[in-house]
Amino acid sequence: MLIPVILSGGAGTRLWPVSREGHPKPFMKLADGQSLLLKTYLRAAGVAQVGEMLTVTNRDYFFMSKDELANAKLGENLPGVFMLEPVGRNTAPAVAMAALHIAEKYGRDARLLVLAADHLIQDQPAFAKAVVDATSLAADDYLVTFGIVPDAPETGFGYIEAGEAVGAGKAVKRFVEKPSLDKARSYLEAGNFLWNSGMFCFKAGTVLDELAVHAPDVLKACEACWAAMKECGSRIDAMLEIPAEAFGEVPDISVDYAIMERSSKVAVVPADIGWSDIGSWNAIRDLAVPDADSNRAVGDAIFVDTRNTYVQSEDRLVAAVGIDNLMIIDTPDALLVAHPDKAQEVKQVVARLKQRDHDAYKLHRTVARPWGTYTVLEEGPRFKIKRIEVKPGGSLSLQMHHHRSEHWVVVSGMAKVVNGDREIFVGTNQSTYIPAGHKHRLENPGVMDLVMIEVQSGEYLGEDDIVRFQDVYGRC
Structure with a gap:
């Protein structure tokens, strides 16, 4: 049995302003409208027809991940299971926790296909062939990586x-850190060096045994987490929540450092699969089709006397006049203008935003919530205006604010509202007022999206001014 394990954790700071801490790289949508995570689910489903789709991710990304899996429409043969980390601890603990779960549920011989949620693979048949080769090696107790x-x-x-042939792959001689340009050229000329993709395949029992030998501290801490999950009953249906206190004791280490570079049972499957880790805006740019002047655009753009320029715009027209070799990334609340040679330095922008405690490193103007989305339309001293969209059947928590009052105007759909001691229905072109200190809740009882405008006023309008009393999404 082959169980896909999707590791979905990194923030993707080099892809700011589209990738942000609250809406990271795996959820970025490419030009075809699919997110990287959705593409990963579809790719994994193509090689694993039964069992489950296990996603290891942060607790904060559970509902967005669940929505993306629902969009994949994989059916009952491949149900989604989500293992939720309270904090990031790198890939070795994520793999160890996944292996403990799979070994208990499917047996130690069940194989894990470990994939990153934010890679792009354009040749699915070649990928499927590489997986077949990897699973055959994993059956012989190899730890298999894809090169x-x-x-x-x-x-x-x-x-x-890569060394001598081993079954459908090759033995691994050694792993090499990111090289200088001269060394990279020599590796290319040698012909037996491969890029480390960060994708793996192995039996659950094999990887646990190798962790016991080469990283016993990681395995022991993860086993303590697994025992704590059983004891506190945090393994419920499709949601496996790792306790924060126990997980805080787990070492922060990658699976490469923990076992792949130490084990004698490592093999590599060479893979020519149209792979990209989408690690910078250069990689995104290269996915777009160039015009005669090597300009590329995603969104509405006009190029005048311009060459070698990439434009991505979500909402508005961008005109580029008389420029050469630039990247322009426009979002509703932030604009990035960068030279392609400095694409890796975009992460420095995020670092400086964090130093300034600027919301733009973390949130977009449109923020995803389990029940739908909200978009900040305008804000100023003592007021904020939001557009709120609630999915059919969605419900905000029963909550209260100390410092702000709210005026809700329904634009389309029907709202079921708790306002203090009253429960009312508010239809299109109707409104309700909620004073500060009143308990309130908003639900969408209909079959269409509920869209409304919220006008907040008060002395403090931060998102942390919220007291939750009840919540169907477990956020109390």
């Missing part, structure tokens, strides 16, 4: 030196 056949002397990836 990408390089087409350039890339300095941004780690490398794997």
